[in-house]
Amino acid sequence: MNSTSVILFSFFNIFFSSIIFDRLADNGGAYQEATTSHLSNYAEDGFRTLAFAYRVLELAEYEQWNSIFMQAKTTVGPEREELLEHATEMIEKELILLGVAAVEDKLQKGVSLSLSERVHACLGLKVESLIYGTDASFLTYGIRALEIALKSDVRDQFLQLAVNCASVICCRVSPKQKALAVMASDFSLPQFRFLERLLIVHGHWCYKRISKMVLYFVYKNIAFGLTLFYYEIFTNFSGDSLYDDWYMVMFNVLLTSLPVISLGVFEQDVSSDVCLQFPSLYRQGQRNIIFSWSRIVGWILNGTVAASVVFLANIYIFSPDAFRQEGNVADITHYGVIMYTCIIWTVNCQIALIITHFTWIQHLFIWGSILLWYIFAIAFGALPPDYSQRGFNIITESIGSAPKYWIATFLVIVVALLPYFTHIAFQRLLYPMDDHIIQEMKHCKKDVKENQMWLREQRNSQRSTQVGFTARVDARIRSFKEGLSLKRISIYKSVTNTPFYKSWTSSPLFS
Template sequence: MLNNRGPRYKRSKLECKINRDIVWCALLLIFLCVFCAAASVIWLNKYVNPENIPFVPYGDSAQYNLGLRALIEFSKYIIIFQAVIPLPLYVSIEIVKLGHVFFINQDLNLYHEGTGKPFECRALNIAEDLGQVDYIFSDKTGTLTENKMVFMCCSIGGVDFPHKPIEENLDIEDHARQSFSNMSRTSSVLTESGLEQQLLYMLASQHTSSLGTQPDIPADIQCVHEFFLLLAICNTVVVSNHPHEDKLNDAGFMPASYYDASLNGSLPNSPTFKKSESQKTMFSIIDLQSSSTSLEASVAGSEYSFDRKICYEAESPDELALVRAAKSYGCQLLKRSKDFVHVFLPGQGDVTLKILHVLQFDSDRKRMSVIVEHPASGEIILYTKGADCSILERLNSTYHEEPEAKKILQNTSDHIIQYALQGLRTLCMAKRVIGRAEYETWQQSYNVAQAALENKDELLKNSADDIEKDFELLGATGIEDTLQDGVPDTVATLRKAGIKIWVLTGDKQETAVQVAYSTKLFSTNQQVLYLSCSDMRSTQERMTEYLKQIHLDQSREVGLIIDGSTLSFALEKSCQDCFLELVVHCNSVVCCRVTPLQKGAVVRIVRDNLKKLTLAVGDGANDVNMIQTADIGIGISGQEGMQAVMSSDFSIARFRFLKRLLLVHGHWCYHRFAHFLSFMFYKNLISTFVLFWFQIFSGYSGSMQLGGIFLMLEHVLFTSLPPLLNGILDKDLSAETLYENPELYKQGPSGELYTKWSFFGILLDSLFQSIALYFIPHLAYFDSNTGIWEFGTTMMVILILIIYLHLGIETYSWTWIQWFLMVINFLFFWCCMIVVHAFCLDCEHPGNPYWVMENTLAKPTHVLIVVITSVIALIPRFLYRVFQWTFWPNDVMSMTKKIKLQNQELTSEDSLDMTETTPPSGFKRNRIWTTNTREPQQVYRRQTSSEHISHPSIFS
């Protein structure tokens, strides 16, 4: 949790654009108010005695002050034109976003049946950003992979020992019985069980009577025992009797879970070993020379029956896999407490070791250690496991001087590379015997660091570095972590959508590269650049060289692989610009051996310097930093706790769900929200301009031809519900089309639906429509006995109708709910006008709107004015869309036209096929039974490819 710096408040890109356009609205409001206030004062100054102007009560002329009058007029117009700043917009935005999240949550395609975990939205205000992602930063383990660790092989003393994974249907208890309880079986049985026969011989050897360094024991046998002892005790695994259930509670938290990362990668029941007082079995070999094909098991010491379940609970699946590997070879962890660890060892039985210190793993040291004291000899032994880069560089001098030690080191290094090239996760194992005096000296410094109030973490890390040195290499392990289902297809599809994907992992470079190719992050025809340097100068030179190569040949896709140490140089200010220029040309990047802080730093520089929208996805506590740094943080509820999920904006159960979340829901949310914003600005601007034009012909008196009640209801009720529903339900394309054509997603990152110029286009459109809306009725009623209320009523009817028709032009898909609500809303508006004008005598004091609506409807000119004005006002908008769809369509429009043409062709072909012949008597006629020369399967295939066509069967 040290990587969690607290959540960052996040705003979507469209929200930032809204704030910018609200500033333009405020400036427009100030301009209109200043203009009308100045015009009002100028108009009043034409009169000698302004207080005598009819219907304009200005009071006594002695108190008349020009500056005061200008301030009063300005304040009056602030109230009249205040709708130009859409204050209800923010409430409407929250409702629309709530609708977006509701429908995403209801999508069963984002529900993972295996774990029972649905999609969860933890941030309501950035759903539309899912449709504008430029970069995805992903963890590897548990995010791209299953995080189900399978022990595959190990290297001990420079010798490679492959391990055959246990069959999924073989229970661990049966496996243990098969391996040790029935040792009289042949060696082939042991091989089939998945265990390495040679290791079993060495572990069961009676030469080992105690721990520690024994001169009378062969070095290879002692190394094997020490290796598996390290696997059993160098961890934080807890032994319990009952496993926890891995599920979310009502509060959204997951209890500490028991995860069975067994050797076969399945979830079998935990092994059960119960100590029996009457029978005690020790795994040993009676006679190694008696037979080369069989093993005998003697009954001595203590036996473990399978009556009671022992559950291993680990912080990570890696530790659990290693503990289970040690158990499968007879080195079983029985119990752990704060000060002691109990293990069962072949040839020795129960052994209790005193734990002196546990040096926890951290991302800087890249290793963990445990210091124990041997119960008999009193030796202090340090066991360490960690990354090869953190272990091999701290070996003692014998590995650089003695030929035998050099050979062991070289063989082990080769095996590690071999494992990594197979895509396995590798760890190195080492030990060190510490002298009593050295330990006591170190313990004093460690206690001081532990008691420090400032820089405690740094002091503890330095103290651990002081004791973790001069190692004796024991070996290495290779653990397989299989890819999640659908990851390669998801990565390939997201890359086609124009999204650049980075994988940030702490694994070895070879492992990360193999995973990158298997996930289709890198393609075979892609140019892959390797960046691994020892200092900042060489890093700068290598990046400059790569940039020259890219500029010479820009036709090929480029991928980049960079390790953690080189990344630290590249993130420095002197190299940062060159690094950013390089990664801009890269379609995919793999960063290996990186720390959690480096993950956050990489996301931050891309977000802040490239001004791109970033998405980070991870499953563990090490991913919290980058999840919170990214514009969108997605947590995967996996096997490493809930820290990533609790720090994220959205949570999913599998990486493959990103495909639907971004390409479908992200695209829809962006499309809906962008059109919703445009319409809301348009709606408020047109009503404001209509009021402005009236001021010119009313002496800038502040009068309004639209009734105050209806003007208020127009914003709140009459024209608010249809755009809200449209902003939640409108779909430009079906989910299937978006899935099959990931290139359509590029519309979001480019921001073409709502640019920085969109507001001015909306302004011009609403300005023209307001001119038509005001001046056509004005000219029609000019020099007639039509009153202000009848004039305003006609204008209000046209305003509502134009807004609805404008919304219809901008709508891509219609549902019965949208039709129903729009019709009901318009009828409700008419009913309100009729009822209020029929019964309300002084609703618009000092005017009297009594019976105005009824009288207006009785005149034939009213309907004619409404129709003509609506058509003329919408002609520019309609023609703009016609020309856009015809001559310069975007990708979505082109795909929509293509689908409609295909559907029309299928409809005409189906009609022709069904009318050509009559089927034989006794057969039912359907779409496939035709005399067309095409094969029936081809006909069926073409017909079922249509998304919208459905034809009934025809019977003879």
């Protein structure tokens, strides 16, 4: 090597050995066999490898390449990356292999726990599926395969394959590709250990919150809207509106919006610690238990029943008799305010029955929304008749002083909520879901008093579950076997404790 030569050293943080071996000169692979053996040994030990190679360049050749490289480096535009890659390919060839080094590549904190069996249980996967890639819903590829798939004529097929997969695992991708993936993702994790809590805790909570929120939103709008429809039928489609225009505007804007938001933000059927103890709760979302068609139809019927009770009960109670001592009878204005009051109370009390985790914010939103209705009705009625029109002093001087109004409101609310309350009571008693059982165990503190029961339920929650008739049959069989075993133990103890048995076993025949 003369004074006009330049030595170029190349370092490759490699995952596939072909990355460096493909760039060696014809006489540059003297240590290739030994390097391959070292790479295999390091990979088995989990080390991160760094390969070394060099190339001798003439100074003129280096300066020519450097000018191309600097021009590509200073280029502004979408072609910059392509020019830099081309410049790199020009110089990183005809290399002489020196060897490979390895350093310990420690896992991030909590990675092994995030790949534990409880994460596999919540996803319904086997460990072998993740290790060997035997699950058909997974797609695993590396940076070399990605480059080929994106630049060749199979790009469309590769895209279709990735879209059809439930999960895609990218290995050794470039920082730019990682950035693109993060920008197109719903969630991005700075550390792998956050995956466990994201799935088991927030995944379960998010599914429950969104499902309950959407179903309740359907319920409350059906309950409110059907009263208008019923009134039109009752008046032979006269065209009169049961509620004042301001009442209809306030319903979704202020009087029922905040409780729905609190349900979608703060609801927790179980605590985060319990979610981590019972990862199978996550599978409720995979099986779509809470947002099934039967649930949707059930909430539609619940809203229909609530609207029917509110309308028919108030029509029956307030007509044709007078509701005040002065002999006043109810007209469209009175019916509108009375039914509107019942609807506000019913839908807000309904969401109170749905919520399983109360905070002071939820109490404020629910009961504050009901109080806000009375404040608005009084303030709106205090305006001059030109503005308040038929709502003028409707609460303070008309229906507010009538005991019948308050009694009817209470009775209508109870009857309207009774079907849902009865349904949920029977469901928890006869066909409880996993979260119902865990809630009762935590509420009754059976995890403290009966630790064995708590551990047994925790183990059962991590098993593959069955749904429907088969599950009920298996449960009855297990219950029968447990009862039979207890009876056998009881009979054995009663027999062995008798004087006859003790004297018989102590005789010389048993010595």
